[in-house]
Amino acid sequence: MRGASWTEEVPPEAGWTPVTLPDIWTSRWPAHTGVAWYRLRWHESGPPAPLGLYLRDMTMAGAIYLNGTEIDRDAQLVEPLSRSWNVPRFFRLDAPMLREGNNELLVRVSGLANFQPGLGKVTIGPPDLLHAEAERDHLVRRSLQWVSIGITAMMAVLFGMLWLLRPSEITYGWFSLFCLLWLPFSYNYVALSAWPFASTDTFQRVNHVFLLASLGAFFMFALHFCQRSAEWLRFLAGAPLAAFALALLIAPENVLVDVRNATVLGGMTVYSIACVLILHDALVHRRPEAVVLAGALALTVGTGIHDTLVFLEFLPGNNYYASLASAATVVGISFALTWRLVRGLRMVENFNQELRARVEEASARLAQTLRRQHEVELVQxxxxxxxxxxxxxxxxxxxxxxxxxxxxxxxxxxxxxxxxxxxxxxxxxxxxxxxxxxxxxxxxxxxxxxxxxxxxxxxxxxxxxxxxxxxxxxxxxxxxxxxxxxxxxxxxxxxxxxxxxxxxxxxxxxxxxxxxxxxxxxxxxxxxxxxxxxxxxxxxxxxxxxxxxxxxxxxxxxxxxxxxxxxxxxxxxxxxxxxxxxxxxxxxx
The missing domain is CATH 3.30.565.10 (Histidine kinase-like ATPase, C-terminal domain)
Known part of the structure; x- marks a missing residue:
């Protein structure tokens, strides 16, 4: 049921329409921004046994009522909205909230038309089974996301320090910048509010700009990793990404969805070109670090394609894995760069040993020459x-x-x-x-x-x-x-x-x-x-x-x-x- 206003606290009596969850309401109300109500009714024939309630997600924020009693509410139900789109919710239901006879679950969702508003899968059943499912989803959608962010931040700092110590190793610098720019985009998967911005719209625009910037940095990393210096390749990636970022920032709301979809496709294209360069380098030169990195990127490309199709609503659901796969990519890149660093250190060690041997040989020749020179000087x-x-x-x-x-x-x-x-x-x-x-x-x-x-x-x-x-x-x-x-x-x-x-x-x-x-x-x-x-x-x-x-x-x-x-x-x-x-x-x- 479509709500009448942002501040609506009681659902309307009439106008309810059957839907199948998960549901995105823009399929029925394309331009609706505001509140929608979802109602689930069931009958308990005897004294109610404990039940589990699992709401997989809602976009963007909401409140949950069971038999007229509020059991959960997000902090912000009006702009700037709380961000519950990636928050699994599990509740254990028991008397007196759960009644014998008819029971009613109401979910009030506050959403924006430009951001796939609606309600995800809702399941009522055995508490233990649903709790285990909720724990698994929480691990994938929340805990592992934080782990991925931590790994990315650590690699950004580590390789940033390596670049500061050795500015000539520009590959480390671009990788560090890629990680730094990826962090704000990854934060989108764990953020619970639009802070520090005043609206969801601004948060999402800036978030996608960071996505484009990070993909540009990754493209530059790929060029330096593959030892390619052609200016036209840099322009090939830089010019479109800059244009997409500018379009995101200035696009009016009525075309924002189309612009955002175009920028996501453009960014994925640039990312795919970078991956192709690395894959080609691995196939041609057979360097171990390039082969490992190509394998890690294959996983990321697969998840990136999946997430793009979900974002463009070609695939159902609300599951995004790019942020998780990015951790594997970061680890793969880190291994590749570390391997290159170790190989360089080994070359330095071998060079030092060779240099030491040559110095000793030269010293011996010099000593012999000096002895001869001394003898000649004595004669002279x-x-x-x-x-x-x-x-x-x-x-x-x-x-x-x-x-x-x-x-x-x-x-x-x-x-x-x-x-x-x-x-x-x-x-x-x-x-x-x-x-x-x-x-x-x-x-x-x-x-x-x-x-x-x-x-x-x-x-x-x-x-x-x-x-x-x-x-x-x-x-x-x-x-x-x-x-x-x-x-x-x-x-x-x-x-x-x-x-x-x-x-x-x-x-x-x-x-x-x-x-x-x-x-x-x-x-x-x-x-x-x-x-x-x-x-x-x-x-x-x-x-x-x-x-x-x-x-x-x-x-x-x-x-x-x-x-x-x-x-x-x-x-x-x-x-x-x-x-x-x-x-x-x-x-x-």
């Missing part, structure tokens, strides 16, 4: 020391020997012993000079970094002057601003040997009669110049580029390089100028 160091010794002998003893050979050839009278005419005086004096040069070499090898440069120059100046003057070459010295200027042993020896070799060249090759030596500290540089009036450097000693050859000149350039200095030689007939400039990396007192 020995060769360098020998070369330095050769240069020191060349630059030091060479000048002494050259001077004495020249003196002996000319028959010069050198030294006091010679002047007295003692036998062998010239040879004795020459040996003393050679001994002095050897002492200079030995003392310079002691690495005494406290010697002042001016003190080092004094003995060399004395000896070189004697040798040059013995050869008929006047030697003039000019030493400026070298007080307290120190130079370490190695650098000091290089500086003195360079000077000594320059004077040796004057003695050997210049045929000069005069040489001027100047050593001065000019600003940030130490300047050495040796200027003679000889015949100049023979062009035959050059290489055509203006750079003289010969061991002496080569030694001087090598020493200048070690001093971080610049050596310049300017030679013309009748004049040769050798000039060294090196930075004052010296230590001043």
């Amino acid at each position: 160091t020995r060769l360098a020391e020998r070369l330095n010794l050769v240069r020191d002998l060349h630059d030091g003893l060479g000048m002494t020997l050259t001077g004495h050979i020249s003196a002996l050839q000319k028959g010069a009278q050198i030294g006091t012993d010679r002047s007295r005419g003692e036998p062998g005086a010239e040879a004795l004096w020459a040996l003393r000079e050679v001994n002095d040069d050897l002492r200079l070499i030995i003392e310079s090898s002691a690495f005494d970094d406290t010697d002042e440069l001016s003190e080092r120059i004094v003995p060399l100046r004395h000896r070189c002057t004697r040798l040059l003057e013995a050869a008929g070459i006047e030697c003039r010295w000019q030493v400026e601003r070298l007080t307290d200027c120190r130079m370490d042993a190695r650098r000091g020896l290089d500086f003195l040997r360079l000077l000594q070799e320059a004077l040796t060249n004057v003695l050997r090759h210049s045929h000069a009669t005069q040489v001027n030596v100047r050593i001065a500290l000019a600003g940030q540089q130490l300047v050495l110049s040796v200027h003679d009036n000889g015949r100049g450097i023979d062009a035959g000693l050059g290489d055509g580029s203006g750079t003289p050859r010969g061991m002496g000149l080569s030694n001087m350039r090598a020493r200048a390089q070690r001093l971080d200095g610049q050596l310049d030689i300017h030679s013309t007939p009748g004049s040769t100028l050798l000039e060294l400039r090196c930075p004052t990396t010296l230590e001043r007192a």
Whole structure:
């Protein structure tokens, strides 16, 4: 019986029509939104035995009366309505509610035309049997729904955290988003009110928008899981789903049913395409995680088709299983992603082991290479020391020997012993000079970094002057601003040997009669110049580029390089100028 108003508490006396339960009243009153009454009468021939009353569901809310006494009532019988569509109700009936003779059960249902309003199956019979049936239905329609929601929420959090820790694993992120968006839709199966919305209509619109959004996230998950990046595939799913969601939110009530049905079909189409992609990936690549996921999706596709047909009223009843099957899908997806994660970790472990072995092998090769390099460096160091010794002998003893050979050839009278005419005086004096040069070499090898440069120059100046003057070459010295200027042993020896070799060249090759030596500290540089009036450097000693050859000149350039200095030689007939400039990396007192 159709009620007259939302607030009606007493059914009308006339106008009752026989119906078969379960019943959806829009088949008789297509646009009726409001209240409908259902009446069930039976006769008890004797004292009534306890009976069980089982109401499987009512859409959307209602109240139950037995023989005029209210035995149950939902909290909201007007908008926003309570949501009893998925709530099984069992009652044990006994005296005095149950009477001998005629008994009447009245059910007042408040419903909306757009949401399949009516009353589900009502059964009166043995209490134990009906209670067991009610418990089974409660397990499937309520308890397992909460379990499914809990599993989905747990997976959303778990894989969301994995994605936050590894943002590059975008597959985890889309799966987490799918789970998060599926939660509000799943809540539709357990919600008892329209909270937080002010009407059932708004609740259902938003609920279906979450359904479409979750299916879109699942489609994106499928693309990344199958490693497909085609933009047209994303547009194929995203554009229709966005259009369906917008249509749901703005559709007027008179076309809401058609729009909602179209969006459900569109969403299932997108979901089916995603499942086909995963199934194709499983068949082509035979990856274990894809095969497991394809099996889980097969169950979900089956339940999705069933629920869609029930929703569109092609199948009778009010049983929906998609939310329950979604738990299996979530578990299947979780297994697939976990399998992929474990496989990745195994690859990392194997890579680490391989990398460790390669590092050990490379370390061994490096150690061997370093040993060889050390041996080569030792050989090079020995060769360098020998070369330095050769240069020191060349630059030091060479000048002494050259001077004495020249003196002996000319028959010069050198030294006091010679002047007295003692036998062998010239040879004795020459040996003393050679001994002095050897002492200079030995003392310079002691690495005494406290010697002042001016003190080092004094003995060399004395000896070189004697040798040059013995050869008929006047030697003039000019030493400026070298007080307290120190130079370490190695650098000091290089500086003195360079000077000594320059004077040796004057003695050997210049045929000069005069040489001027100047050593001065000019600003940030130490300047050495040796200027003679000889015949100049023979062009035959050059290489055509203006750079003289010969061991002496080569030694001087090598020493200048070690001093971080610049050596310049300017030679013309009748004049040769050798000039060294090196930075004052010296230590001043």
